[in-house]
Amino acid sequence: xxxxxxxxxxxxxxxxxxxxxxxxxxxxxxxxxxxxxxxxxxxxxxxxxxxxxxxxxxxxxxxxxxxxxxxxxxxxxxxxxxxxxxxxxxxxxxxxxxxxxxxxxxxxx
Amino acid sequence: xxxxxxxxxxxxxxxxxxxxxxxxxxxxxxxxxxxxxxxxxxxxxxxxxxxxxxxxxxxxxxxxxxxxxxxxxxxxxxxxxxxxxxxxxxxxxxxxxxxxxxxxxxxxxxxxxxxxxxxxxxxxxxxxxxxxxxxxxxxxxxxxxxxxxxxxxxxxxxxxxxxxxxxxxxxxxxxxxxxxxxxxxxxxxxxxxxxxxxxxxxxxxxxxxxxxxxxxxxxxxxxxxxxxxxxxxxxxxxxxxxxxxxxxxxxxxxxxxxxxxxxxxxxxxxxxxxxxxxxxxxxxxxxxxxxxxxxxxxxxxxxxxxxxx
Numbered sequence: 001x002x003x004x005x006x007x008x009x010x011x012x013x014x015x016x017x018x019x020x021x022x023x024x025x026x027x028x029x030x031x032x033x034x035x036x037x038x039x040x041x042x043x044x045x046x047x048x049x050x051x052x053x054x055x056x057x058x059x060x061x062x063x064x065x066x067x068x069x070x071x072x073x074x075x076x077x078x079x080x081x082x083x084x085x086x087x088x089x090x091x092x093x094x095x096x097x098x099x100x101x102x103x104x105x106x107x108x109x
Numbered sequence: 110x111x112x113x114x115x116x117x118x119x120x121x122x123x124x125x126x127x128x129x130x131x132x133x134x135x136x137x138x139x140x141x142x143x144x145x146x147x148x149x150x151x152x153x154x155x156x157x158x159x160x161x162x163x164x165x166x167x168x169x170x171x172x173x174x175x176x177x178x179x180x181x182x183x184x185x186x187x188x189x190x191x192x193x194x195x196x197x198x199x200x201x202x203x204x205x206x207x208x209x210x211x212x213x214x215x216x217x218x219x220x221x222x223x224x225x226x227x228x229x230x231x232x233x234x235x236x237x238x239x240x241x242x243x244x245x246x247x248x249x250x251x252x253x254x255x256x257x258x259x260x261x262x263x264x265x266x267x268x269x270x271x272x273x274x275x276x277x278x279x280x281x282x283x284x285x286x287x288x289x290x291x292x293x294x295x296x297x298x299x300x301x302x303x304x305x306x307x308x309x310x311x312x313x314x315x316x317x318x319x320x321x322x323x324x325x326x327x328x329x330x331x332x333x334x335x336x337x338x339x340x341x342x343x344x345x346x347x348x349x350x351x352x353x354x355x356x357x358x359x360x361x362x363x364x365x366x367x368x369x370x371x372x373x374x375x376x377x378x379x380x381x382x383x384x385x386x387x388x389x390x391x392x393x394x395x396x397x398x399x400x401x402x403x404x405x406x407x408x409x410x411x412x413x414x415x416x417x418x
Binding site for chain 1: 350351352354355356359366367368369372373376377379380383384
């Protein structure tokens with residue numbers, strides 16, 4: 001699954017996501033407002049692996065998927081194709097839990 | 110008419126029912142509208158020393174609908190947790206087993222909560238659920254600790270041992286076997302322990318909310334070891350990594366996962382637990398001898414140097 005697969009879109013951490021290091025690992029807890037949809041009435045925690053934590057740190061500021069993938073290849077031993085794929089999957093997962101938001105020019109800081 | 114009573118306003122015409130302090134926090138039930146609490150299941154709870162402001166829980170008849178609140182977590186069939194417009198937690202306890210719907214909500218975070226009953230209960234009501242939930246909300250608001258679904262005891266050396274687990278893990282069985290096989294051991298609880306964190310580190314406490322073994326010890330001790338128990342035909346012990354321990358313990362803790370302001374502090378408390386305590390998994394035959402072995406191994410697993418002074 002691709003996160004709006006256009007590399008020109010920019011993404012940034014959403015408000016309402018708690019990130020804490022627990023037992024040496026980065027844990028995310030999405031506490032964004034939920035609806036009455038039963039699917040959203042459960043609380044979950046997410047633990048990031050090394051590359052996920054690295055990408056999360058980059059998302060402190062708006063990033064395109066191309067930016068994220070390029071940085072991933074510079075930091076981890078991975079190919080450009082694999083990095084793009086990993087970034088797409090990661091962003092899609094974060095978007096599903098409300099942990100990232102798409103940044104428009106009007107909304108950019 | 111209200112009279113001032115320290116940090117807790119007391120309605121003069123309400124009847125008060127005081128629970129001895131839990132982890133240093135006194136609990137005061139204010140009973141209005143003729144509501145009575147059922148203490149049939151109350152244990153002999155001596156309580157701890159009072160160390161901080163009381164938690165006041167007022168019981169009254171009124172609107173028990175969570176209007177304007179947002180549902181955040183279902184725990185069927187017992188209750189649904191909500192958030193009010195201030196971001197404070199609330200709990201709607203569903204009227205099963207002939208009870209009436211009750212809404213626990215917050216008046217003053219950490220200090221005052223109210224339970225509203227949709228109709229006046231015809232019989233004394235069991236306070237366990239509302240008391241436990243209000244205490245959990247207050248601990249979270251005071252940023253001082255968490256409730257753990259756990260058996261807990263104090264080793265003969267004076268260190269606290271937490272044996273967390275979901276229902277069916279064997280907490281009550283272990284507690285009963287320890288009571289039989291190591292009578293000199295100080296058992297704190299067979300079901301609900303309190304873990305607090307301050308500058309001295311984590312402390313484990315007993316509670317007045319026991320499981321089937323009815324163990325409600327009023328002691329406390331510095332948390333030394335977290336033991337994940339497993340029933341097995343053979344004895345076995347293995348060290349658990351902090352990351353693994355986090356994954357296994359988090360589901361047993363009353364985490365305010367939907368409270369942005371408090372979730373971070375709760376995670377810090379969990380980090381302190383899994384980063385500083387010894388973490389082991391102990392497999393044992395569910396016999397008195399097996400339980401005695403668990404107690405010995407838990408004592409041997411205490412952090413080095415804890416008793417140096």
